[in-house]
Amino acid sequence: MVNTVNNPDTAIIGAGIGGLSAAIALQQIGQKVKVFERASELKEMGAGIVLSANAIKALGNLGVAEQVRQAGSPVKKAEIRTHDGQLIVNMPVHKQADRYGTYSYLIYRPELHRILYEKLEPDTVVLGKEFLRLEQDSEKITSAFEDGETFNSGLLIGADGVHSRVRQYIMEESKLRYSGFTAVRGISSYEDPRFPVELGGGFEAWGNGKRFGFSHIGKGRVFWFAAINTPRGSLVKEENKRYLALQQFQGWWGPIADVIDSTKEEDILVHEIYDRKPLKKWHKGRVTLLGDAAHPMLPNLGQGGAQAMEDALILARNFKQCTIEVEEALSQYEQERIPRVTKIIKGSRMMARMMQLENPAAMMVRNQILRHVPDHFKINRLDWILGYKA
Numbered sequence: 435m436v437n438t439v440n441n442p443d444t445a446i447i448g449a450g451i452g453g454l455s456a457a458i459a460l461q462q463i464g465q466k467v468k469v470f471e472r473a474s475e476l477k478e479m480g481a482g483i484v485l486s487a488n489a490i491k492a493l494g495n496l497g498v499a500e501q502v503r504q505a506g507s508p509v510k511k512a513e514i515r516t517h518d519g520q521l522i523v524n525m526p527v528h529k530q531a532d533r534y535g536t537y538s539y540l541i542y543r544p545e546l547h548r549i550l551y552e553k554l555e556p557d558t559v560v561l562g563k564e565f566l567r568l569e570q571d572s573e574k575i576t577s578a579f580e581d582g583e584t585f586n587s588g589l590l591i592g593a594d595g596v597h598s599r600v601r602q603y604i605m606e607e608s609k610l611r612y613s614g615f616t617a618v619r620g621i622s623s624y625e626d627p628r629f630p631v632e633l634g635g636g637f638e639a640w641g642n643g644k645r646f647g648f649s650h651i652g653k654g655r656v657f658w659f660a661a662i663n664t665p666r667g668s669l670v671k672e673e674n675k676r677y678l679a680l681q682q683f684q685g686w687w688g689p690i691a692d693v694i695d696s697t698k699e700e701d702i703l704v705h706e707i708y709d710r711k712p713l714k715k716w717h718k719g720r721v722t723l724l725g726d727a728a729h730p731m732l733p734n735l736g737q738g739g740a741q742a743m744e745d746a747l748i749l750a751r752n753f754k755q756c757t758i759e760v761e762e763a764l765s766q767y768e769q770e771r772i773p774r775v776t777k778i779i780k781g782s783r784m785m786a787r788m789m790q791l792e793n794p795a796a797m798m799v800r801n802q803i804l805r806h807v808p809d810h811f812k813i814n815r816l817d818w819i820l821g822y823k824a
């Protein structure tokens with residue numbers, strides 16, 4: 435086993451968006467890669483995900499943007515309304531698409547996973563392999579799995595999500611921070627003439643400490659989500675999820691109750707939302723982190739998946755460009771990534787506070803301000819996120 439960047443065999447823990455993207459990016463530069471995933475089959479949670487311009491650019495570099503466009507739905511309409519349906523903002527999605535050369539896309543998560551998975555060389559992903567711990571010496575990293583097997587590699591990437599075990603090896607566990615809200619997400623085949631499929635996209639309605647959003651995600655599916663301010667531990671239930679969601683949005687704008695009502699109980703997910711304080715270092719020796727394992731963020735800027743893909747590309751680029759030691763390439767990777775994701779973690783928190791306001795006077799002021807923000811300001815404000823090319 436060698437430990438220069440020219441030829442490290444790489445182990446990736448976790449086959450989420452981050453792990454699969456990293457495997458593609460490393461295979462593109464000729465690295466040997468194995469991805470170890472604890473789930474026995476590759477099925478992502480049945481929700482939708484928005485892929486903004488920077489994510490589409492990253493997917494282009496991974497060689498799958500066209501497949502994603504085919505399988506997803508372009509966001510050609512993005513309105514923000516009050517809880518009873520009055521328009522606050524019509525997002526300038528066409529102008530944004532002109533600037534970045536692409537619309538944002540919404541896609542069913544399992545479709546995105548399938549596309550990434552199919553881009554990999556055969557037998558890259560090993561399923562049913564739960565990573566337990568690792569040891570590292572000057573020659574190799576030895577990963578130990580729950581089934582008693584071990585695997586040696588020259589580099590290890592922890593892409594094992596928000597509760598990452600690899601992260602525990604790199605640093606003392608830092609506490610999760612509760613966002614103050616619970617997310618409820620559903621998939622259905624609801625149809626509404628106000629939101630025709632060919633227009634793509636949809637709306638968000640903002641009420642008192644609650645938000646509801648609805649969008650097309652391609653292939654006749656719609657995705658809805660709700661973010662509800664709640665004390666920790668109070669809303670997550672295994673049963674009656676549809677009833678619970680309907681109760682929360684009683685009296686809201688017309689399509690909301692209908693779309694919830696059209697959803698099967700098993701197609702509804704309820705999760706409390708957390709992030710962590712940004713880290714200052716992601717690696718120890720030849721072990722590093724990527725995606726939510728490195729930087730879990732609130733979903734309010736829709737960037738968690740996008741940032742995992744950007745990580746993957748930048749990591750691979752640092753390996754490709756250098757003829758240096760692995761550790762130096764890992765340092766360069768995190769120096770490039772940490773400032774950007776730290777800003778996005780903080781930005782997502784700020785957005786969450788603004789979106790989940792409860793005070794009626796503050797909400798009125800917010801809505802009035804938003805109504806008068808010119809399009810160019812809305813676009814420029816997000817340019818540092820969406821205009822980035824990994």
Ligand SMILES: Cc1cc2nc3c(=O)[nH]c(=O)nc-3n(C[C@H](O)[C@H](O)[C@H](O)COP(=O)(O)OP(=O)(O)OC[C@H]3O[C@@H](n4cnc5c(N)ncnc54)[C@H](O)[C@@H]3O)c2cc1C
Nearest residue numbers: 448450451452472484565594595725726733736738739740
């Ligand atoms: C409500 C909500 C909405 C969101 N919306 C968006 C959005 O619109 N756009 C966007 O870009 N992002 C969004 N995100 C964020 C996005 O979902 C995540 O940032 C992204 O999925 C992170 O990918 P990942 O690969 O880093 O981690 P994960 O998706 O968590 O994948 C980790 C993988 O590692 C595996 N694993 C874990 N532990 C082990 C182990 N010990 N051994 C082996 N395997 C293991 C897991 O099974 C899993 O497959 C949203 C998140 C939430 C919660």
